[in-house]
Amino acid sequence: xLNLPQAPLQLLSLPWITKAGIQVALLRLDLIxxxxxxxxxxxxxxxxxxxxxxxxxxxxxxxxNHSNHLHALAAAGQRFGFATVGLLRGHPxxxxxxxxxxxxxxxxHWLGYSGYRARNExxxxxxxxxxxxxxxxxxxxxxxxxxxxxxxxIVEQARAQLPVLGWNDYDAWWLAVGxxxxxxxxxxxxxxxHPVHGALAVPPGYGVEEGVPALTGSLAGYHLxxxxxxxxxxxxxxxxxxxxxxxxxxxxxxxxxxxGKALLALKQRVEAGAxxxxxxxxxxHTGGLQGRRGFA
Ligand SMILES: Cc1ncc(COP(=O)(O)O)c(C=O)c1O
Numbered sequence: 001x002l003n004l005p006q007a008p009l010q011l012l013s014l015p016w017i018t019k020a021g022i023q024v025a026l027l028r029l030d031l032i033x034x035x036x037x038x039x040x041x042x043x044x045x046x047x048x049x050x051x052x053x054x055x056x057x058x059x060x061x062x063x064x065n066h067s068n069h070l071h072a073l074a075a076a077g078q079r080f081g082f083a084t085v086g087l088l089r090g091h092p093x094x095x096x097x098x099x100x101x102x103x104x105x106x107x108x109h110w111l112g113y114s115g116y117r118a119r120n121e122x123x124x125x126x127x128x129x130x131x132x133x134x135x136x137x138x139x140x141x142x143x144x145x146x147x148x149x150x151x152x153x154i155v156e157q158a159r160a161q162l163p164v165l166g167w168n169d170y171d172a173w174w175l176a177v178g179x180x181x182x183x184x185x186x187x188x189x190x191x192x193x194h195p196v197h198g199a200l201a202v203p204p205g206y207g208v209e210e211g212v213p214a215l216t217g218s219l220a221g222y223h224l225x226x227x228x229x230x231x232x233x234x235x236x237x238x239x240x241x242x243x244x245x246x247x248x249x250x251x252x253x254x255x256x257x258x259x260g261k262a263l264l265a266l267k268q269r270v271e272a273g274a275x276x277x278x279x280x281x282x283x284x285h286t287g288g289l290q291g292r293r294g295f296a
Contacts, residue, residue, distance in 0.1 A: 002045065002048050002049055002052065002080070004032070004041060004042065004045060004153060004157075005032040005033055005041070006032070006157060007027050007028050007029045007031060007032045007154075007157055008027075008028045008031055008161070009025050009026070009027050009028070009157075009158055009161040009162075009164065009165065009282070010025065010026050010028060011023065011024070011025055011026075011165060012024040012025065012026040012250055012252065012283065013249075013250060014246060014249055014250055014267075015249065016267050016270060016271060017270070020270045020271075020275060020277065021277030021278060022270065022275050022276075022277065022278070022279040022280070022281060023167075023279070023280045023281070024266075024281050024282075024283055025158075025165055025167070025170070025280070025281070025282050025283070026252065026282075026283050026284075026285050027154065027157065027158050027282055027283070027284045027285060028252075028285050029041070029042075029154070029284060029285055029286055029287050030253065030259075030285045030286075030287040030288075030289055032287075035071075035072070035075035035076075035079070036072045036075050036076050036079070037068070037072060037287035037288070037289065037290065038068065038072075038285070038286045038287015038288055038289075039151060039154070039182045039284070039286040039287060040068055040069055040071075040072030040073075040142060040287065041072065041150075042147075042150040042151045042153055042154055042182070042185065043069070043141075043142030043143075043147035043150055043151060043181060043182065044072060044073060044076060044138070044142055044147075044150065045150035045153070046146040046147070046149055046150045047059065047136060047138045047142070047146055047147075048076060048080065050136060050146070051082060051136035052080075052082075054136065055134075056082070056134055056135055056136040057082070057083060057132070057133075057134055057135055058077070058082050058083030058084055058085060058132065058135045058136075059073060059077065059082060059083075059084050059085075059135060059136045059137075059138060060084070060085040060086075060087065060128055060132055060135045060136070060137050060138070061073055061084075061085075061086065061087070061137070061138035061139070061140070061142070062086065062087035062088070062089075062111075062116070062119055062139075062140050063086065063087075063088065063089070063140060063141065064088065064089045064090070065088060065089070065090065065093045065095045065097060065098050065294075066095060066097045066233075066257075066291045066294040067086075067088075067097060067141075067291075068287065068288045068290060068291050069140075069141045069142050070086045070088075070097070070101055070106070071097055071100060071101065071290050071291075073086070073106075073138065073142075074086065074100065074101045074104035074105070074106035075100075075104050077104065077105065077106065078104040078105055083105070083107070084104070084105065084106040084107070085106065085107045085108075085109065085128075085132060085135070086101055086106045086107070086108050086109070087109050087111055087116075087119075087128070088108055088109065088110050088111060088116075089111065089113065089116040090110065090111075090112065090113055090116065091110055091112060092108075092110045095293075095294055096290070096293035096294065097290060097291065097293070097294065100290070119140055125137050140179070141178060141179045141181065142181065143179040143180075143181040143211070144181065144215070145215060147181040147182075147185070148181050148182075148184040148185040148188060148215045148216075149185065149188070150185065151181060151182045151184070151185020151186065152185040152186070152188045152189035153185075153189075154182070154185060154186060154189070154284065155185075155186055155189035155190060156189070158170075158282050167280055169280070170194060170280045170281065170282050171194065171195075171279050171280050171281060172194055172195045172196070172197055172279070172281055172282075173186055173190075173194060173195070173196040173197060173281070173282050173283075173284065174197045174199065174262065174266050174281055174282070174283045174284070175196070175197075175198060175199065175262060175283065175284035175286060176198075176199050176201050176227070176258035176259055176261065176262035176284075176286050177198035177199060177200050177201060177202075177208055177224065178201050178202060178258065179207075179208065179211055180198065180208040180211045180212040180215070180224075181211075181215065182284070182286060183196055183198040183212060183222060184211075184212050184215035184216050186222075186284075187212070187216045187219050187221055187222045188215070188216055188219065190221060191219065191221075192219065192220060192221040193221075194221075195221050195222065195223060196221060196222040196223075197222070197223050197225060198212075198222060198223070198224045198225065199225050199227035199261065199262035199265040199266065200224055200225065200226050200227055200228055201227060201228055201232060201257060201258045201261055201262070202228055202232045203226065203228045203230075203231060203232070204224070204226050204228075206232075208224060209224065212224075225265055225269070226265075227261045227262055227264070227265030228261065229261060229264075232257070233256075233257050235256045235295065238264075239256055239260055239261065239264060240256065242260065242263075242264045242267070243255075243256060243260040243264075246260075246263060252285065253289055253292075255288050255289055255291055255292040255295070256292070256295055257288060257291060258286055258288050259285055259286060259287075259288060262283075262286075263283070266281075266283065
């Protein structure tokens with residue numbers, strides 16, 4: 001039941017990629033499942049397995065009112081038959097995501113802003129564990145060691161498909177970063193064999209710089225680049241025009257919070273001459289397309 005679907009690895013064709021003489025393969029995690037999309041399946045995998053094997057009555061986690069993570073968790077709960085609870089930032093709001101969460105059967109609790117800020121305090125979970133005894137608790141965004149170990153499987157999926165592209169190897173990875181958990185999974189799996197480049201969707205200084213080594217230990221082999229364009233979920237005309245054009249030229253859907261910003265940051269690096277001609281890059285499409293509805 002809890003087997004990961006296979007994400008297709010496809011060559012991405014865009015004029016700036018061709019012009020630079022590089023090759024980009026896109027690992028389409030957005031296509032693995034219509035509901036449990038993107039890196040979320042990988043981040044949730046170990047949590048779902050533990051909840052199942054421990055006989056937990058349900059899973060409880062937290063996020064914002066456009067959260068891709070809560071969306072995937074609620075969909076997984078409905079699909080695999082376990083109860084879910086979502087602890088939400090701020091005050092009750094009606095968004096396409098929260099409507100889905102409720103439709104999937106997730107019980108929502110709105111924590112306000114200060115209540116949500118306490119999520120990293122040591123005793124944050126105590127009242128929720130008392131209210132929902134035996135439930136499995138998942139950190140914000142599916143972050144942490146369990147999330148990272150699930151994401152290590154992303155590397156296996158891509159490597160298995162290199163022959164389909166006629167590639168025998170690749171030079172590096174590129175992906176969007178929020179907490180750094182997905183990136184940490186790739187770093188753990190690569191063990192330095194290929195560098196992993198993370199395009200930060202959050203501004204520098206929001207904890208990723210400390211969070212990744214907490215998950216990967218002393219492993220090197222990764223680089224962080226600011227792709228946040230002035231703030232998390234902040235959009236601007238250049239970004240939106242880039243997304244429209246890229247979608248029209250490649251046929252690949254993007255969203256403005258993670259995948260659009262990551263690809264634009266890559267384009268800027270390529271145009272600045274940071275990648276040699278002949279470079280073969282694997283870019284991870286981390287999904288998140290449900291969150292696009294919040295920007296309509
Ligand atoms: C679509 C999408 N891409 C990338 C990320 C970033 O993943 P991570 O938090 O593991 O860095 C997220 C959020 O977690 C996301 O929803």
